[in-house]
Amino acid sequence: MQATLLSILGLALLGALRAQEDVPVQADFQEDQFTGKWYSIGLASNSNWFKDKKHLMKMCTTIISATADGNLEVTSTYPKADRCETRNSLYIKTEQPGRFSYTSPRWGSKHDIRVVETNYNEYALVATQISKNTGTSTMVLLYSRTKELSPERLERFTQFSREQGLADENILILPKTDKCMADAA
Helix, strand or coil: CHHHHHHHHHHHHHHHHHHHHCCCCCCCCCHHHHCEEEEEEEEEECCHHHHHHHHHCCCEEEEEEECCCCCEEEEEEEEECCEEEEEEEEEEECCCCCEEEEECCCCCCEEEEEEEEECCCCEEEEEEEEEECCEEEEEEEEEECCCCCCHHHHHHHHHHHHHCCCCHHHEEECCCCCCCCHHHC
């Protein structure tokens, strides 16, 4: 019984690792076109923090800047209770353009970040595999250059999130807000 259970768990883990290897990266990724201001329109995740907090989440702004050495500074500003909170992250480039790594100083989690697809002037789909000592989780972000995005792009986000194994209850189109939007200019 235990051997069967361990075999099933091993196959599930192998499948999850293989699934992340299959996540594509934008062909001919252009970092300079990816930088600038984005709105977070959609968020999907199977992590516990997302399940606990998704009812509180709203649209936020993200400013992406390139560093001299080709990494990305990512600054997100979002409403939290009655204030605006800003979070800064440094995404370290990898050998593959459009793929980055990040280690959370707060939680110690390791993030494998991939820009899956973008047309740079309208939307971007970003997939992240997060590894912690308690396990792994998947997160998919949908960015837009404006607060509105076409139904086709929203459907593509939902479809891609499902392809990553995320259930419908783990997929969220973030409610629009004007709070904290000007703070991130």
